[in-house]
Amino acid sequence: MSDSVDDIEIRLLLEALYQRYHYDFRSYAQASIRRRLRQARQQLGFATFSAMQERLLHDESFLQTMLGYLTVQVSEFFRDPGYFRAIREQVIPRLRTYPSLKIWIAGCSTGEELYSFVILFREEGLEDRTIFYATDINQDALDAAARGIYALDRIRGFTENHRQSGGKSSLSDYYTTAYGGAVFDKSLRERVVFSDHSLVTDAVFAEMQLISCRNVMIYFDRDLQDRAIGLFRDSLAHGGLLGLGSKESLRFSRHSAAFADFVRTEKLYQKVDA
Structure with a gap:
């Protein structure tokens, strides 16, 4: 089958996903989407993308399988420790001035970044x-985040990241081991709201003092990145802070005038008057 036919089928598959379930991947970076869909086709045993589309349209249970391939679930506790050290040393002092705080972890995946923030805020007395x-x-990713169970062979790396981020306790204080995994304490979830939300189609839902959305927009095309930055601008309180991934930037965006560098080296920005 030629690449041109593949491309037509992929466009139709993504359109079907949007029309049937309102998940919009049509503006994601196409090279990445094609790579993931080809992997799905091969591993799931479909001869064509059209066959995948037919299954998707007529079998609702297939949706989560597709989302598992289309969304990237790669994270770790205190990933990029310098980012979390900057949160601890430069963002936390500002957040202490608020009587109450709303923090949004956008694209939380299976929860590693979320728990990193909760632990950091507990250590700093702001939880x-x-x-x-x-x-x-991805609902399956949200369910995994809500369980808070991670493979034991990952814990050594998590622990080192926590130490490098300026951790004020031992990471082992927050989990127990059982059934071959590290089970993080349910108290870490007491002030967490898990929710399905799309940066592509959904709107602002609260006013935030801090938004962390890291390594999500690298999979978007330029227009969709611009939409996400606009959504973050509208979601942040004046003076609120936005954290992006190390390979991401908002300087290309038409909304960039609404932000000033806060910690340039760690891609932390502050909302200001445009």
Whole structure:
């Protein structure tokens, strides 16, 4: 089958996904989408993308399987420790001035970044005044985040990241081991709201003091990146802070005038008057 036919079938598959279930991947970076869909076709045993589309349209249970391939679930606790050290040393002092806080972890995946924030805020004495919103478009990932169970062979790396981020306790204080995994304490979820939310199609849902959306927009095309930045602008309180991934930037965006560098080296920005 030629690439041109593949491309037509992929466009139709993504259109079917949007029309049937309102998940919009049509503006994601196409090279990445094609790669993931080809992997799905091969591993799931479909001869064509059209066959995948037919299954998707007529079998609702297939949706989560497709989302598992289309969304990237790669994270770790305190990933990029310098980012979390900057949160601890430069963002936390500003957040202490608020009587209550709303923090949004956008694209929370399976929860590693969420728990990193909750642990950091607990160590800094801000957990009790904070509501954490953890959102993703993949319900299976959200369910995994809500369980808070991670493979033991990952814990050594998590622990080192926590130490490098300036951790004030031992990561082992927050989990127990059982059934071959590390089970993070349910108290870490007491102030967390898990929710399905799409940066592509959904709107603002609260006013935030901090939004962390890291390594999500690298999979969007330029127009969709611009939409997401506009959504973050509208979601942030004046003076609120936005954290992006190390390979991401908002300087291309038509909304860039609404932000000033806060910690340039760690892609932390502050909302200001445009």
